Amino acid sequence: MLAAIENILGKAVGLHGASIGPASIMRAVRRRMEECQTMDDDAYLGLLRSSSQELQALIDEVTVPETWFFRDLEPFRLLAEHVAGQSSRAGQESMFRVLSVPCSSGEEPYSIAITLTDMGLSKDRFRIDAVDISTRILARARYAVYGRNSFRGDEGDARDRYFSQTGKGYELHHAIRDSVDFHHGNILDDGFLPGSGIYNVVFCRNLLIYFDRPTQMKAIAKLYRLLVPEGMLFVGHAEGGCVDHRLFDVIKRTGTFAYRKKPVSPADGESKPVAHLPVPAPSASNTISKKFDAKAWRPGPSPIPARIDNKPVVFSVSDAWEALIKEAQQLADQGEIGVARVICEDYLTYNSCSAPVHYLLGLVYEAEGKIERSREMLQKAVYLDPGHYQALIHLALYAEQKGNMGAAAAYRDRARRVMERNGMGVARGRS
C-alpha cells in the first residue's frame, strides 16, 4: 500500500516519500479512507487512480502547509535592499515582478507585498504571483484572515499597520491583498507558468526538501528559466544544497539562502534587461528599513545585491548549461526521460541554435514515443549542423521505417560523406 501511494504521489507532485515520512503519508491516507468511508486498501487505491478529485484531496492532506509572516525575516530584508538598490536606475515603465511558489496560505507572498509597499512602491509598480498545489490552502490564502500562529516571526509592527482585528481573526487590508494573484499549480507540470525571464525575484522556500534529486533539478531548471538575468532566488534554510551553483551565484548573507541567476553575456545570446524601479528612499517609519543593518546595507548605483559581497560577476553561463546538458544526457541514459526533456527544452529557450541539444531532445522524444517531434528535432540538428552524423543516420532510419527509401538513401549518402570528411573514426556532431 505505502509503496503504491508513494509512487502515485511521486508521479503526480514529485513528493519524495522518504522526505515526508511513511508515518505521515499513512496517517493522511487513513484520514482520506475514513472520509471516503472505505477501509479496503485496494478499493482506495482504485479510487485514487481513477479520481483526480481524490488525488487532489490526498495531496491537500499530505502536503505540509507550515508557514508564517516574515518567516526568517532576513530574505525580506534582502529583498528590500534589492529594491532600494534599483531605485537609482529606475525607469517609469518598469514593473517589478515576484513569484512565491509554494505560497501555502499566503503569509509569504503577503509579507513580500508588505515589504514592497513599505519600500514605497505603489501598487501599480509591482505584481506578485503566488502558486500552490493545494486548493484547500489556496482558499485560505485568498480569505486572508489569520490567527496568532501566523505571527510567530519577527513581523515588527506590520500586524498593527496592515491588519484589522475582527471576530474572525486578523484580517489583511485590501491594499495588500490586491497586489497578490493566487494560482493553483504544480511546479513540476510541463505547463507551469509558460514563458521565460519574467520574474525579478522568486521565493521557492521549503518545498525542494520534499523532492528527490532529479525532481529538484527539474524544479531548479524551471525557476532559472522564469527569472530575468541576474534575478534573485530565495530557497529555504535546508535547501542550499538543492541549487545548482553552475546556474546561480550564492549571495553570501547570514540568515538567508539567496542566489543570483548567473548573468548572460551578449555572446551567450540573451539580452533581456533587468527591470529597474522608481523607488523613493525607505521611510523612517517602515518596518523593514528600521531593521536594516546600515553598515551592511550600501544602496548605490549597483542594482545587484550580490555585489554587496564584492564577488566578481561571472559573465558567462554557457559552461554551466553545458554541464547541465551532460547531466541531462546521463539522466536520459538512466531512464529519467521527463527530467532530461525539461532541461533540454529550457536550454533551447536560452540557446535555440544548439545542434547537440536538438539531437538529444530528438532522442528523448523518441523514448517518449513522440516520433514526429523527434524527427523535427533531428532535422533541426542537421539544419544547424549539416555534419551531424548521428542525426543523419537516425533520420535515414526514420525514412526507412516510413518506406521512403529515396530519402533514406540521401541521408545515408550525406552521412557517408561526413564520415569520409572526418576520416575513418566515428563522425561526431559539432557543438
Ligand SMILES: C[S@@+](CC[C@H](N)C(=O)[O-])C[C@H]1O[C@@H](n2cnc3c(N)ncnc32)[C@H](O)[C@@H]1O
Ligand atoms: C512548508 S509550505 C512552504 C510555504 C512557504 N514557502 C514558506 O516557506 O513558508 C509547503 C507548501 O508546498 C506546497 N507544495 C507541495 N508540492 C508542491 C508542488 N509540486 N507544486 C507547488 N506547491 C507544492 C504544499 O501544498 C505546501 O503548501
